[in-house]
Amino acid sequence: MKLLFYKYYLLAIVLTCLPAFCDGMPPEARLKVRLLSGFNTDSVSFSVVKGAYGMNCFPSGSALLEKGQSAVLFRSGEKLVIKTGNNPFWIVSDSVMLEGRDGNDSFTLSPGEQGQLTRQYSGELLCKADLGTLLLIGSCDEDTYIAGVVKAEGGSGRHREYFKVQAVIARTYMYRHLYRHAPDGFSLCDDVHCQAFNGITDDSLIIRAVDETRNLVITGPDSQPIISAFHSNCGGETLPSEHLWLTAQPYLKKVRDPYCAASPNSEWRKSIPAKEWIEYLGRSGMPARPADPAVLNFNQPVRMISYRAGNFSLPFVQIRSDLGLRSSFFSVRLEGDTVILSGRGYGHGAGLCQEGAMVMASRGFDFRKIIAFYYSGVSVTEIRTVSAGTE
Numbered sequence: 223m224k225l226l227f228y229k230y231y232l233l234a235i236v237l238t239c240l241p242a243f244c245d246g247m248p249p250e251a252r253l254k255v256r257l258l259s260g261f262n263t264d265s266v267s268f269s270v271v272k273g274a275y276g277m278n279c280f281p282s283g284s285a286l287l288e289k290g291q292s293a294v295l296f297r298s299g300e301k302l303v304i305k306t307g308n309n310p311f312w313i314v315s316d317s318v319m320l321e322g323r324d325g326n327d328s329f330t331l332s333p334g335e336q337g338q339l340t341r342q343y344s345g346e347l348l349c350k351a352d353l354g355t356l357l358l359i360g361s362c363d364e365d366t367y368i369a370g371v372v373k374a375e376g377g378s379g380r381h382r383e384y385f386k387v388q389a390v391i392a393r394t395y396m397y398r399h400l401y402r403h404a405p406d407g408f409s410l411c412d413d414v415h416c417q418a419f420n421g422i423t424d425d426s427l428i429i430r431a432v433d434e435t436r437n438l439v440i441t442g443p444d445s446q447p448i449i450s451a452f453h454s455n456c457g458g459e460t461l462p463s464e465h466l467w468l469t470a471q472p473y474l475k476k477v478r479d480p481y482c483a484a485s486p487n488s489e490w491r492k493s494i495p496a497k498e499w500i501e502y503l504g505r506s507g508m509p510a511r512p513a514d515p516a517v518l519n520f521n522q523p524v525r526m527i528s529y530r531a532g533n534f535s536l537p538f539v540q541i542r543s544d545l546g547l548r549s550s551f552f553s554v555r556l557e558g559d560t561v562i563l564s565g566r567g568y569g570h571g572a573g574l575c576q577e578g579a580m581v582m583a584s585r586g587f588d589f590r591k592i593i594a595f596y597y598s599g600v601s602v603t604e605i606r607t608v609s610a611g612t613e
């Protein structure tokens with residue numbers, strides 16, 4: 223009996239220790255995300271929403287901020303200036319660390335002194351001046367971050383299986399790019415450069431989807447996390463990665479998508495004065511104004527690589543980028559003095575089509591089938607079997 227007890231005791235120790243080694247990210251290495259990275263602000267308001275925060279200003283001292291209390295932090299050169307609501311003095315510091323008192327605390331950040339925009343976070347916050355910017359680095363656990371990304375990238379009120387798809391995509395992206403900003407002292411930024419993270423969410427459907435897919439990532443033939451590209455609507459056909467980024471990925475092939483045709487972003491239309499269209503083509507290398515304007519017409523019933531006008535050609539992805547179009551999947555038709563662009567889809571077109579995935583989810587496909595439909599030849603794998611972070 224005693225031996226049995228020790229056996230279970232040892233097993234309990236092993237099981238308690240396992241997540242630390244197997245979850246891909248040891249608990250002491252909490253995910254560090256640069257917050258408000260798209261705002262380029264020199265000041266930020268910090269307010270405690272839940273619990274209390276210890277504010278450690280290096281090397282000037284510390285203070286406690288209780289629920290409802292706030293502090294404003296300004297960058298001044300390579301220093302930080304801090305003003306708290308209950309203190310008439312300014313504090314000047316090299317950096318400020320804000321740590322929750324009981325681990326269940328949360329706070330809001332607003333860029334600017336009285337910013338209109340407010341985002342809520344949990345975990346710790348490090349603030350410092352760095353190369354002429356105010357650097358705000360939040361530390362949070364993986365699931366909290368993933369749920370926030372699913373909310374930012376996938377919206378709300380979606381089908382459960384769709385949220386699971388988006389959660390696995392977000393986790394895959396996170397593990398692939400864990401070291402993307404390593405030289406800057408954090409893992410990922412919260413902007414679309416990495417993946418959008420607008421703070422924590424209390425959406426119970428999203429939190430459940432993250433929980434139900436815990437540790438799952440998508441891996442390619444090399445057993446590494448894939449480039450989990452996605453976009454709003456493919457227009458009926460996804461774009462192979464080599465036509466978008468010049469690098470062919472075996473899992474980002476052309477997929478014909480029968481699911482997204484009736485979705486909100488399946489079609490678009492844009493009118494451009496013919497003169498502007500011809501000027502644009504001229505700037506892009508078209509040698510001469512066409513003698514017959516009818517050569518400007520171009521039909522794209524299925525995805526093609528380049529637009530053609532006479533002997534001149536220009537990649538559709540470049541036209542999309544130059545003119546800020548919704549997609550690179552469009553036809554060109556001249557009507558009088560106007561060029562009509564009739565497009566399909568929204569976004570770059572590679573990888574998973576979100577609106578198609580939503581329709582699949584509503585028709586009963588589970589998240590693994592939806593992922594397998596859009597990413598060719600991939601596996602959905604526990605992160606513990608994968609060596610993460612190639613970038």
Ligand SMILES: [Zn+2]
Pocket residue numbers: 402403410411412413415416417
């Ligand atoms: Zn980034």
Ligand SMILES: [Zn+2]
Pocket residue numbers: 455456457458459479481482575577578
């Ligand atoms: Zn689609």
